[in-house]
Amino acid sequence: MRKRTYPKLFSLLAVFVLAVGLVLPLSPQTAHADRGVVDLWKAIKPLTTIASAMNTGAHPDDEHSAMLAYLALGLGVDTSSIIANRGEGGQNEIGSELNQALGIIRTRELEEASKVTHVKLGILSEDMDDPIYDFGFSKSPDETLSKWGEEVVYERLIRKIREHRPDVLIPAFLDVPSTHGHHRAINVITVRAFEDAADPAVFPQHREQGLSPWQVKKLYVPATEKDYDVRVPVGEYDEIYGASYLQLGEESRFMHKSQGMGRHYDEGPSYSYYKLEKAAAGAEGPDFFAGIAYTFKDLADEVRKTPGGGKLAADLDRLQKDADEVIAAYPHFARVAEKVHRMLADVLQTKAAVQASSLGADAKRDLLHRLAVKEEQLNKASAESLSLVAKVKPESGELVAGQKTRVTVSAYNGGTVTWDQVTLGLNVPAGWSARPLGETRIRQLGYNQWARAEYEVTVPADAAYFHPYRPPAVTADVEVTAFGATSVTRAVPADPVAVLPGFALAASPSATVWNTLKPEEAIPVKVTVKNYHPGKADAQIALDLPPGWAAEPKSAPLTFAAKGETKSAAFTVKPSAGVKPGSYAITAVARGNGKESRHGAQLIRYPHIGTTYFVQSAAVTVQAFDLKVPEGLKVGYVSSGFDNIDQYLQQVGVDVTLLGAKDIESGDLSQYDTIVLGIRAYGFRPELTASNARLLKYVEDGGNLVVQYHKPEDNWKPELAPYPITIGTPLIQWRVTDENSKVTMLAPDHPIFQTPNTITDADWDHWVQDRSAYNPAQWGDEYVELIKNGDPGEKEFTGTFLTAKYGKGTYTYSSLVWYREIPALVPGAIRIFVNMVSLGQ
Known part of the structure; x- marks a missing residue:
């Protein structure tokens, strides 16, 4: 297949914010220098194309951010990102939240990241404790789909495809052994869904939900510079936004702060590569959208070929002319507003014409879906071109069941166009009541004027508590009539209204x-x-x-x-x-x-x-459970911020002191029986590398130093240990993901397994989410290998748990995932950890 670089249709930006129904939420945001004419361009650029694309991934941060920025911001394509789980099983680089609380944080980060690239977001995991959860690292797509429930995750993916109806489908990863099992699983079901989403026999219950089968036109998978079909120029610099699409994509990745994502890239050429995996008949062209209707003109040409399609084709041609005129009017706000409202009226008329036409059911559904997307985009374009600021402000966002409160809905006209009418509506959940306390409809609103309406809201006595994964409980719809057409803008509170x-x-x-x-x-x-x-x-x-x-x-x-x-x-x-x-x-x-x-x-x-x-x-x-703890055991703990093991040591009777930078650099370390370094501490506590000689001298003089796992990029060097320890790479191959895998104690008589608690095989039972991560590949002969362990059917690691005498003291390096086992109160893990920190007494 001929390789082709993507044409630069327009070197400009576009935006599509997350929509609810046919109404776009207008979230209160911090003012930035790129508002005004830039936001106006973002809002009108999507009017130039009717194409759509979907990117699928497993976790928050899996999205191909630069490519999404190019499609959504650069080309104006209706772009969606579908993510499987909420990242509950990961680490947290900004706080102490883990598990469900971390899933909430990562979900919000994903939502904010999606706003930056202006894509529609869908998450397959729908609830707390959902079967589609981040259970930790997996080496197998089969294991992943088994734990998630293959039927569950597949039905939800097919449903998202039928809802969004993408022309192009792009999984974020390949199904190759070097890749996380969650990533591989999403590839497997995305590739399979290319045909199945179009098969009415697959999940026929979707018909009852108003969803019809949908045939994706093309399926692309990630590729390399040496073997690709499409080269996406993500390094193209956009003059209006003042950044490349790669840089815009990284802006969104910086939102994934709990994962430490986001990088700074210099300007210059850069590409993302994709290979065509499958294509529907007639859509075999050399780039993403070749062979696919891309504009209203393309759509009109297709409709014109159907019996009785001439009138509809003329309507679609008119919409192409409308879109061209909107673009030509930029950057003049009033002129853009007039053209946008004319196009909105024409879209509504065309929708009615499609409904009344003799087109086949499938053709009608396709046209109506694309026109509904345009209506959403035009609502946003109307708000931007009219300089509408819509707000909804509750007296309090923190409510209790049975409470009454007041909510103000307001609209501000910051533009030169006088609005003919403004209607301020409030949306509340079923069972709630919202009673207007005055007029909600205002005739004419000119420049620099506000329209306000106040509502009394009553929360029912049986109202459900706040759920972070549900749509906002309270929103406002601001309807504005201008130039003979009415647009609707949805506003949400700055902070959620929570029962x-x-x-x-x-x-x-x-x-x-x-x-x-x-x-x-x-x-x-x-x-x-x-x-x-x-x-x-x-x-x-x-x-x-x-x-x-x-x-x-x-x-x-x-x-x-x-x-x-x-x-x-x-x-x-x-x-x-x-x-x-x-x-x-x-x-x-x-x-x-x-x-x-x-x-x-x-x-x-x-x-x-x-x-x-x-x-x-x-x-x-x-x-x-039974636990022996030595009297007077004193431990200094160096936290990286990723674990709270120190708190649990204190609970069981250990005297724990959190050590700061000055303690490590110049404090009296000899007062501690043991010093423990938290996971990845060298990467996040810079004083450790500079003071490593002090730590080794502490061991040499009789101290007990315990070092938990590190990645190579955590400033880890083999010589940081008294005898070199080299961490295995690629990291995916140096971990044990089966928490029930057999553990053999290679040195059962070592004090770590005998004092003060006698460790037996039963102490390795009931562990949670993995055994070990980032195991060493090489280590000095001076170390005692304490255990051997591996995933079923794979070679066992013997460097997971290493200890050595150094001078008068002891140095222990462990890749066991203590930071998960200790908070989960796994008895055996706590016993072994207490033994490990007791070696200094």
Whole structure:
């Protein structure tokens, strides 16, 4: 096949923001220098094409950002990004949130990243604890699809394809052994979906949801410079935006801050490469859209060939003329607004003509879908060209069930066109009520004028709590009539309107160990309560305990003077006699104002994603097992910010001090029996490399240094260890992903397996999400290899857990994923870790 570089149709930018139905949300955003004429161009460029494309990936940050920026911003193509899971199983480089809370952060980052590249976002994972979750690294697409539920994930992907109806489909990865199993799985089902999305026998229930089969025209897969069919010039520099598409793509990648994404690229030629994998009949051309209708003129030519299609073809030709006139009017706002509204009226007339035509059902559906996309884009273009600022402001975004509040909807006219009419509507969930407190329709609104409407909103007594993956609960629709046509702009609040527990509870600790060797010890539980009621409130706080357990006091009264006030109650919990090893739950309960609450509301707030909440059960997980901890054990912990193991060591009776830069550079290290470096610490604590000689001298003088896993890019050098340790590459090949894989202790009599806790094979049971990551490939003969372990059917690693005497002390390097096992309260992992940090005594 002939190789071809993409033609530069227009060296300009376009935007398509995430739409709900036929209405585009206009989110409040920080003002930037690229507003005004730049935003106007972004809004009108998509009117020039009716083509569409979809990129599929597994995790937030998998999207091909530069290519998406080129398609959506540069060509104006209706572009979508479909991601499988929410990244719950990853690490967090900006905070301590993990698991579901991390999934919330990564979802918001993905949403903000999609705004930058102006693509429609779809996520296959629909809920908390969804079957399509990020369960950690996988080496196999079969394992991934088995855990996700192949039927579940495939149905949802087919549904997204039938909803978005892309002309071109592009999986982000190949199905090759060197690639993450999640990535491979998405490739497998995306390639299969090329045919199946068009097959009415595949998921026929979609018909009941109003979705019809859809035949994608072309399927492309990632390629290399040496073997490709399409070369996308992502390095092209756009004069209006002042950046290349590669740089614009990286702007979106910088939004993935919890993963440390985003790079700075210099200007200059750069390309992304793709190879044609499959094509429908008649669409075999040499680039993404060759052989596919790209403009309204192309669509008109196709329709003109159908019986009775002449009139519709003329309508489509008129839309092509409208789009050309909109572009020609740029950058004059009033002229663009007039042309946009004329085109909007013509789109609505064409939709009616299609409905009334004798075209076949499939042809009608295709035309109506493309016209609906244009209507969405024209709504956005109207808002930009009219300089409409639409806002919705609640008195408070934090509500409780049964509460009444007021919400103001406003529209500001910043342009020279006088609007004939403005209607300010408020949207609330089913069961809620929104009563206007005055006029909602205003006749004529001129330059520098505001229109406002106030609503009284009532939240029902049985309203569901806030869910971060649901659409906004409260939005506003601002309808503006100008030049004989009415556009609709949807506004969302700056922060979400969230129904929260009236008394939001946080139990501390959220997870703890109860040592069965010390049955006389009690479990301290602190319950912090925040009042979200809109005024004074009284509550009785108690603990829901396992049978036979007791709490002192049985309950505690709390009185709140105002909303937002926070108070706490302390309890001492005594387990019943003869508690057996196992997992137990303690749940905090608040009763007051006629209701009972058992939930907390974790506030998640970062500058790049704004505010959101994680409503979850206010429970304490108690893991009961036997654990020996040496008296007076003193540990210095060097955190990279990626784990909280130090907190769990403190819970089990270890004296832990977090070490700062000055402690490492010049402090008295000899006061610590053990110093522990958190995962990837050399990469995020620069003082460690500079002070490494001090750390090795600490070991040589009798100290115990424990180093957790690193990647090569974490400033790791083999010589940082007293005897060289080289981390294996490629990293994908040097990890064990099966948490149930067999572990053999190679040195069972070593103190790490004997003192103070005797470690048996049972201590390797019930681990979670992987065994090890980034294992060493080479190490000095001085090290004792403590275990061997590998995924089933693969070679076992013997460098996962290494320890050596150095001078009078001990140096231990471990690639076991302690940062997941310890917070999960895995008994064996805690026992081994305590033994490891006890070597210094």
